[in-house]
Amino acid sequence: MASTGWTIVQLGSRIPRQAVLLAAGFVLLVLISGTSVWLVTQSREVGRSVARTLEVTSAVAGLRTAIRRTESAQRGYLLTGEDGYRAMFDDARAGIDRQLARIATLTRDNPVQTRRAAIIRDALAPKLDFLDQSMELQAAGRTRDALALARSGPGIDLMDDVGMAIGGMADSERTLLAERRARDEQITTGLLVLTLAGASAIVALAFASVLMVRRSAAAAEQARSALEEANLHLEEKVAERTTELQETNEELQRFAYIVGHDLRSPLVNIMGFTSELESLRDAFMERLTRGPATTPGEIEADALLKADADEALGFIKSSTAKMDRLINAILALSRAGRREFHPEPVDLADLMATLTGALTHQMQEADADLSIAPLPTIRSDRLALEQVFSNLLDNAVKYLRPGVPGRITVTASERKNFVIVKVTDNGRGIAARDLERIFDLFRRAGPQDRPGDGIGLAHVRTLVRRIGGAIHVDSTPGEGTTFSLVLPKVWTPDSPSPRATLRTADAERTRIPS
Numbered sequence: 352m353a354s355t356g357w358t359i360v361q362l363g364s365r366i367p368r369q370a371v372l373l374a375a376g377f378v379l380l381v382l383i384s385g386t387s388v389w390l391v392t393q394s395r396e397v398g399r400s401v402a403r404t405l406e407v408t409s410a411v412a413g414l415r416t417a418i419r420r421t422e423s424a425q426r427g428y429l430l431t432g433e434d435g436y437r438a439m440f441d442d443a444r445a446g447i448d449r450q451l452a453r454i455a456t457l458t459r460d461n462p463v464q465t466r467r468a469a470i471i472r473d474a475l476a477p478k479l480d481f482l483d484q485s486m487e488l489q490a491a492g493r494t495r496d497a498l499a500l501a502r503s504g505p506g507i508d509l510m511d512d513v514g515m516a517i518g519g520m521a522d523s524e525r526t527l528l529a530e531r532r533a534r535d536e537q538i539t540t541g542l543l544v545l546t547l548a549g550a551s552a553i554v555a556l557a558f559a560s561v562l563m564v565r566r567s568a569a570a571a572e573q574a575r576s577a578l579e580e581a582n583l584h585l586e587e588k589v590a591e592r593t594t595e596l597q598e599t600n601e602e603l604q605r606f607a608y609i610v611g612h613d614l615r616s617p618l619v620n621i622m623g624f625t626s627e628l629e630s631l632r633d634a635f636m637e638r639l640t641r642g643p644a645t646t647p648g649e650i651e652a653d654a655l656l657k658a659d660a661d662e663a664l665g666f667i668k669s670s671t672a673k674m675d676r677l678i679n680a681i682l683a684l685s686r687a688g689r690r691e692f693h694p695e696p697v698d699l700a701d702l703m704a705t706l707t708g709a710l711t712h713q714m715q716e717a718d719a720d721l722s723i724a725p726l727p728t729i730r731s732d733r734l735a736l737e738q739v740f741s742n743l744l745d746n747a748v749k750y751l752r753p754g755v756p757g758r759i760t761v762t763a764s765e766r767k768n769f770v771i772v773k774v775t776d777n778g779r780g781i782a783a784r785d786l787e788r789i790f791d792l793f794r795r796a797g798p799q800d801r802p803g804d805g806i807g808l809a810h811v812r813t814l815v816r817r818i819g820g821a822i823h824v825d826s827t828p829g830e831g832t833t834f835s836l837v838l839p840k841v842w843t844p845d846s847p848s849p850r851a852t853l854r855t856a857d858a859e860r861t862r863i864p865s
Contacts (some may be wrong), residue, residue, distance in 0.1 A: 383549040390542045397535045404528045410453045417446035467520045474513045627663045692732040699726035719757030726763045730841040735814040742807045747776040775833040781826035
């Protein structure tokens with residue numbers, strides 16, 4: 352491109368039109384550069400807005416979790432009087448206040464969401480006061496009064512109102528996210544169109560220059576040949592540039608689709624290395640204006656520049672690949688959570704025997720022994736139970752301690768309308784701080800020396816809840832882990848109060864021997 356500019360300047364004294372074309376090309380490049388910078392700035396602003404929307408969505412989810420934990424801890428404290436539930440209640444209660452404050456801070460620039468945050472806070476106030484009062488009564492030893500207050504306190508209707516308000520806020524954030532995605536896609540498309548149009552205009556100007564040079568006198572033959580050669584290189588550069596921009600646009604489009612998920616780490620990598628590429632742009636432009644490298648120093652500088660760009664592009668590609676894998680996992684989990692469940696009689700002993708056959712090779716390799724006690728027949732969704740127990744057994748084998756013969760046992764007991772199934776192993780165990788987080792999506796405990804994306808136990812918990820049950824884990828590092836499942840003996844999708852069923856299961860779970 353530098354050679355083209357030098358040749359056109361040479362011919363300018365004899366062909367004034369070439370000077371006009373040169374000026375037009377310069378103005379066009381300035382306009383394209385300025386518009387590109389503006390579009391990139393707009394894309395950054397949209398990216399920051401998307402990140403803030405994700406933070407609000409995360410805070411709303413955190414509030415829901417804190418409310419559920421507060422209610423669960425209150426029920427456990429009223430039923431057992433154990434201090435552990437009181438500590439859990441205090442922690443969850445403080446979590447509600449933190450999430451409310453976080454939501455208020457994040458939505459202060461959105462009047463609609465600010466009003467919703469106030470509605471949620473006001474709606475929660477009587478419920479929280481009721482919870483605090485019942486906890487204080489229990490702490491004072493007035494269990495009967497606490498239970499009476501619990502029965503007469505705000506009910507499901509109030510929490511439904513809170514849930515609707517929270518749902519409205521979440522829906523609004525999803526709408527904002529969709530709008531900002533669309534805006535980011537528009538900006539990306541505009542950048543591509545602008546780049547392609549500019550490249551086409553540059554090619555057209557170059558071709559026009561070639562035509563005018565060919566009409567020149569024989570004395571300009573040598574200059575005309577040089578111009579043709581220079582324009583050939585220019586077209587190659589434009590073609591390379593167009594290909595690079597198309598690849599970049601594809602990356603941006605993929606980014607626009609996946610940025611809506613709460614996967615901040617790969618997103619930060621992408622943004623950081625994109626900024627590094629942007630900082631390299633001036634160096635690329637400077638090299639283009641100086642023409643091909645001729646000295647050892649220039650060749651070495653080009654190699655370093657290319658290495659920096661390749662490294663940045665490599666990190667961007669690896670981060671987007673990671674996000675793609677995680678998003679596919681989320682979609683698979685979402686589809687499983689939305690499928691229609693069909694209750695039928697399920698002999699847990701037969702089901703476990705089938706799963707054991709599939710694990711025979713793995714257990715032999717791990718030197719593991721599986722013992723299954725007599726198991727009952729329940730009415731539930733067979734596929735869900737297969738997925739739940741397959742995942743638990745697979746994890747039990749996967750995380751056995753090397754060099755220690757593995758012992759895995761499956762036992763069952765009955766509590767009123769529920770069956771309690773325990774899967775116990777003598778594996779590596781789980782640290783106390785990780786006992787809850789292992790059920791969160793993409794969360795894994797201990798050394799990351801086994802393959803997995805951290806969705807298995809999240810899937811298990813989703814399925815167990817869908818069939819009206821609950822799951823609990825007890826573990827001692829270096830000794831083993833026990834997963835306890837509380838499953839209804841008879842479950843139907845049209846049960847009148849699935850939330851009540853789950854609360855009952857949670858209450859039963861608290862009485863499971865550890």
